[in-house]
C-alpha cells in the first residue's frame with residue numbers, strides 16, 4: 001500500500017462544512033415544515049435563512065475551486081466498468097471480491113460515484129437551492145408589509161423544496177453507508193479528515209505480476225511502505 005494525499009485542504013473544508021450545513025438546514029427546514037420542534041418556529045426559520053446564505057457562499061467558492069483546480073474533470077461520467085462497479089456493490093463486496101476500479105490521485109471516483117455526485121451537484125443541490133431562493137423571494141411586500149406581487153405558487157415551491165430536502169437526506173444516508181465500503185470501514189472517512197489514504201501501489205502490482213510469470217512456484221511478497 002502507498003500513502004497518497006488525495007483530498008486537498010479546501011476540499012475537506014468544503015465537504016464537512018457542506019455536510020454540516022445540509023444537516024442543520026434539514027433540521028431547521030423540517031421544523032419549519034412542522035415535523036418536530038427543536039428551536040421553535042421563529043428561530044428555526046431565522047436559522048434556516050442564515051445557514052442557507054452560508055451554503056450559497058460555500059457553493060460559489062466550491063464552483064470557483066473546481067474550475068481553477070480542474071477538479072471538475074473528476075466528475076466526467078463514464079460507463080466504463082459501471083456494471084462491474086454496480087455488481088461489486090450489490091454482491092461482490094459481500095463475497096470479499098476485489099474492487100473492480102482503482103482509486104488514484106488523478107481518478108478519485110469510480111464510475112458509479114461520478115454519476116451519483118454529478119447528479120448531486122447538477123440536480124439535487126440546484127433543485128433545493130433554487131427552490132429555496134424562490135421561496136425566499138417569491139413575494140414582494142410594499143412598505144406596509146402587504147404582499148403586492150406573488151410570482152410563484154407557494155405550494156409548488158414548497159413541494160420542490162421539500163422534495164429536494166427529502167432526497168438530500170436519502171442521499172446522505174446512502175452516502176454514509178457507502179463510505180464504510182472502502183479498504184477498511186473507516187478508511188474513507190479518515191481520508192476526508194486527514195487528506196491521506198492508503199491506496200494500492202501500482203508498482204507493487206507490476207512487480208507481483210512479473211514475479212509470478214518468472215517463477216510460478218515462488219509466491220511473490222508484496223512490499224509495504226506504510
Ligand code: HEM
Pocket residue numbers: 021022023025026028029030032033034044045046048049052053055056128129131132133135136158161162164165166168169
Ligand atoms: C441555499 C439553500 C436554501 C435556501 C435558500 C432555503 C430557503 C428556504 C426558505 C425561504 C424556506 C421557507 C421557510 C422560511 O421562510 O424560512 C425553507 C423551508 C424549508 N427548507 Fe430550505 N432552503 C435551503 C436549503 C435547504 C436544505 C439543504 C434543506 C434540507 C436538506 C432544506 C429544507 C427545508 C424544508 C424541509 C423546508 C420546509 C418546507 C415547507 O414545508 O414549506 N432547505 N427553505
